[in-house]
Amino acid sequence: MITIDEITIVVDGREIIYDYSEQIPAGSITVIVGPNGCGKSTLLAAIAGDIAPGKGTITIDEHHPILASANALAGIRSMVVQNQRFTLGFTVRQIIEMAGDSAQVMKALELTDLADRLVTTLSGGEAQRVAIAQAIAQNTPVLLLDEPLAAQDVHSRGRIITLLREMAELGKTIVVVAHSNETELSWADKVIKQFH
Amino acid sequence: MKKWLPAFLLVGAFVGSLYAGATQIDNFWTALLNPGSNEILWQIRFPRVTAAVIVGAALAVAGLLAQGACNNAVAEPTILGTAAGASFGAVLAISAGLVQVGTIGAIACGTIGALLTTSLTFKLAAIRGALSSFGLILVGIAVSAIFTALVGIASAMVSRADARSISFWSLGSLALITSDNLIGVAITTVIGIVIAWKIAPALDRLSLGDATAFHLGVNVARIRLIALVALSILAGGAVSTVGSIAFIGLAAPHIARFIYGPAHRNLVANSAVIGALIVVVADTVSRTIAQPNELPIGLAAALLGAPVLIALVTFKNNVWRTQ
Numbered sequence: 001m002i003t004i005d006e007i008t009i010v011v012d013g014r015e016i017i018y019d020y021s022e023q024i025p026a027g028s029i030t031v032i033v034g035p036n037g038c039g040k041s042t043l044l045a046a047i048a049g050d051i052a053p054g055k056g057t058i059t060i061d062e063h064h065p066i067l068a069s070a071n072a073l074a075g076i077r078s079m080v081v082q083n084q085r086f087t088l089g090f091t092v093r094q095i096i097e098m099a100g101d102s103a104q105v106m107k108a109l110e111l112t113d114l115a116d117r118l119v120t121t122l123s124g125g126e127a128q129r130v131a132i133a134q135a136i137a138q139n140t141p142v143l144l145l146d147e148p149l150a151a152q153d154v155h156s157r158g159r160i161i162t163l164l165r166e167m168a169e170l171g172k173t174i175v176v177v178a179h180s181n182e183t184e185l186s187w188a189d190k191v192i193k194q195f196h
Numbered sequence: 197m198k199k200w201l202p203a204f205l206l207v208g209a210f211v212g213s214l215y216a217g218a219t220q221i222d223n224f225w226t227a228l229l230n231p232g233s234n235e236i237l238w239q240i241r242f243p244r245v246t247a248a249v250i251v252g253a254a255l256a257v258a259g260l261l262a263q264g265a266c267n268n269a270v271a272e273p274t275i276l277g278t279a280a281g282a283s284f285g286a287v288l289a290i291s292a293g294l295v296q297v298g299t300i301g302a303i304a305c306g307t308i309g310a311l312l313t314t315s316l317t318f319k320l321a322a323i324r325g326a327l328s329s330f331g332l333i334l335v336g337i338a339v340s341a342i343f344t345a346l347v348g349i350a351s352a353m354v355s356r357a358d359a360r361s362i363s364f365w366s367l368g369s370l371a372l373i374t375s376d377n378l379i380g381v382a383i384t385t386v387i388g389i390v391i392a393w394k395i396a397p398a399l400d401r402l403s404l405g406d407a408t409a410f411h412l413g414v415n416v417a418r419i420r421l422i423a424l425v426a427l428s429i430l431a432g433g434a435v436s437t438v439g440s441i442a443f444i445g446l447a448a449p450h451i452a453r454f455i456y457g458p459a460h461r462n463l464v465a466n467s468a469v470i471g472a473l474i475v476v477v478a479d480t481v482s483r484t485i486a487q488p489n490e491l492p493i494g495l496a497a498a499l500l501g502a503p504v505l506i507a508l509v510t511f512k513n514n515v516w517r518t519q
Contacts, residue, residue, distance in 0.1 A: 050407060074413030081407050087267060088403040088458035098401055099412055131408075138412070 001026050002047060002142065002173060007056030009042055016042045019056070026141070028189035029164055029174045033182065040177045041082060041146050047175060048079045048144050060142055060173075078138035082146040082177075084131035086119035092130050095119050100137035108163050109133050110156070125151040132160060142173045150179045161187045198455060202466065206249070206473045213245045213480040218487050239375075247373040247381065248479045249472040251434045252444060254385040256471020257392050258430035259445025260452075260463055264399035265423035268329040272445030273431040276332070277313040277339035279440040282428070283347045283365040285309020286436035291354040298377030298437045303384055306436025310428035313343055318424070367494030368439035370479050377437055384433025389468060391426035395419055396460035403458065441478075441494050443501025444471050451504060474500055 002024040009017040016039040024030045032040045045051050047058055049065030058065060060076055068076065078099070086095070093115040096102040106112045109129050114122070119130060128151050135143060143164075149157050165187060168174050178185065185191055215224055219236055227234035255273065262271040262278070273279040286297070286306035295301030317339045321332040347365045398419045401409040406416045434441075448471035449463060456462045478496035485491065 048411065050410065070410055070415040071413045074411065077411075079408075079411040081405070081411075084408060085405060086403075087269075088400075089453075090400070090403075090458055094459065095404075098397075098404075135411075 001061060002175070003057075003059045004043075004047070005057045005059075007046065007053035007058060009039070009046060009051065010054050011042060011051075017046075017053075021056075022192065024173060024175060024190070026173045027168055027171045029168045029176060029187065030190040030192060031176045031178050031182075031185055031188040032192045033178045033185070034193060044079075044144050044146055044175060044177050047142075048077055049073050074138065074140070076140055077142040077144055078135040078140045079144040080128075080131045080135045080146060080148050082150075083124075084127060086122070086127060086130075089118040089120045091116050092119055092122070092133075095130055096133050096137050099134045100139050102133070102137060105133045105136045108136075109159060123151075125153065125156060128152065129156060129160070136163070136167070141171070142175070143167065144175050146177045147179050148176060149182060202455070202469045202473055206469055206476065209473055209476045209480070210245055210249065213248070213476050214241050216480050216484050217241060218483070243375045243378055244370050244373045244479070245476060246378055247370050247438060248475045250378065250381050250385050251370075251438050251441070252448070252472035252475030253468035254381065254388060254430040254434040254471075255441060255444040255475070256448035256452075256467040257385075257389050257464060258427045258434070259447075259471075260449040260460070260467045261388075261392055261399075261423045261427040261430070262445065263449055264402060264460055265420050265427070266329065266332055267403055267405070268332065269450075270333060270446065271336075272442075273310075273427065273435075274340060274440060274442045274445065276336040276427075277317045277343060278310045278427060278431045279435050279442075280340045280343035280347065281313025281316075282306040282310035282432045282435035283440050284313070284343045284350070285432070287347050287350045287365055291350050298373070298380065300380045302436045303380045303433045307384070307429050307432025309343075310432040310435070311425065313339055314424055314428055318420075364439045364492075366440055367492030368441040368497075369490075369492055370438050371483075371490055373438065381433045381437045384429050388426045388430035388433070389464060391422060391429075393461065393464045395422055395426075396464055399423070399460040400458070438493070441475065441497050443497050443504075444474055447501040447504040448474060 004020060004022040006019050006021050007017060008015065008019055032043060034040050046053055047065065049068065052066045063076055065073055092111055093102050096105060106115060109132065111129060111133055114126060119127060122130065128148065132145065132148050148160060152160060164174050214228065214237060221227055221234055221237050227237050232238050259272040262273060262276055263269060285308050286302045289295045289305035290297060290302060295305060317336045321335040344366060351365060398414045401412045401414045402419065410416055449467045451470050452463050452466040456466050474497060478500055479493050482491040482493045482496040
């Protein structure tokens with residue numbers, strides 16, 4: 001369970017999130033939607049421990065992300081950033097294995113045929129799926145994804161959603177920031193539209 | 197075969213470099229198999245070629261650490277100001293009569309100078325917020341220029357021959373190396389390489405960007421600090437012993453990536469071998485091409501390293517994507 005307790009986040013002097021509280025239950029998919037610049041990614045980054053709220057607290061079960069070490073946090077949550085860039089020519093398999101076992105997740109996301117391709121040669125959608133695969137391979141109780149469906153075709157989108165649903169049913173807590181074009185959200189257990 | 201080719205070439209270059217020189221060594225193979233039997237071979241050339249191996253390995257791994265820690269394809273000790281800082285630290289202490297070139301004291305001063313200038317580059321590059329690759333390189337070039345000028349001024353103000361010339365500090369030379377000089381630089385090189393090997397998996401993750409590396413469990417600031425210290429130890433040891441040699445830190449890791457891929461554990465040893473190979477060949481060229489004169493090794497290293505740079509920007513490759 002993720003507990004957000006009266007947090008306020010100010011970025012560059014602008015109050016992005018104000019006095020916001022929320023509870024995100026374990027074993028569910030929560031989707032955060034809203035227009036560009038409304039603070040969706042900021043909220044996700046705060047849950048991930050990337051940025052500290054100016055006021056209030058966030059806890060993942062008993063852990064405070066902002067207080068935990070990088071190593072401890074990597075065992076609690078994994079995260080897919082928006083537009084993951086790959087600068088070095090690792091193979092798809094090597095990238096996923098930086099986080100954990102690769103075989104099962106590559107099969108689930110139809111990446112097996114790309115296993116030995118260099119990530120620097122992938123399309124945007126393929127690179128995004130590799131980033132998702134890496135985060136899943138990390139095998140943490142909480143999975144955070146920032147616009148994971150943005151560059152996917154209909155088939156890949158369906159694959160990813162099916163996989164996320166299976167993971168939620170296994171008890172994982174999944175939080176997804178959805179692109180503003182994403183309107184069909186029946187696969188979500190909870191949708192957050194306002195966090196002010 | 198590909199895996200071992202640079203190592204075989206290094207062994208060949210090492211023996212060839214022992215053989216080549218202004219003075220012909222009679223019964224070379226017999227002398228080579230009997231340590232101490234020939235003064236020129238064992239008192240002059242052997243320490244010199246061994247120093248070339250150690251310094252080449254040190255500068256190559258320093259470049260690898262700079263590129264990995266900055267996640268930047270063109271980072272290397274001379275561009276980040278590390279080499280100029282090492283020269284300045286060493287030349288200041290030598291000019292003051294506190295230490296001599298090639299001693300542990302000079303290496304310590306060079307390492308402190310390297311550490312301070314590299315830290316200065318990082319601090320200045322991050323002064324307006326997040327550390328950008330472009331800002332880091334621009335600031336590094338500026339810091340390097342300032343400290344290179346200071347080295348020139350300091351070396352011009354001292355008339356003692358043992359303080360070495362500006363040519364030595366900016367282009368490097370192995371001409372005055374003795375067996376005694378090898379110990380200090382060997383120690384710093386081993387320390388730096390061991391640290392690089394230990395943090396190599398974290399450098400792999402750092403290539404995915406600071407945020408993703410952090411999500412995968414890397415303490416980014418700590419790893420960058422460790423890399424900075426190791427880079428300064430390597431460059432400090434090498435530069436305070438033989439002066440500054442450019443291109444090795446840039447070219448050797450990139451050549452290794454072309455051959456062996458980007459995983460840093462593989463690259464530590466392979467960059468070291470390739471860096472050693474380039475410096476041994478460059479030193480051999482520098483002392484044989486214009487006999488009886490000797491060229492600064494930095495000139496020969498640039499002639500060998502620059503074409504690699506040109507190849508990197510000319511040929512399409514997927515080893516390092518910059519955009």
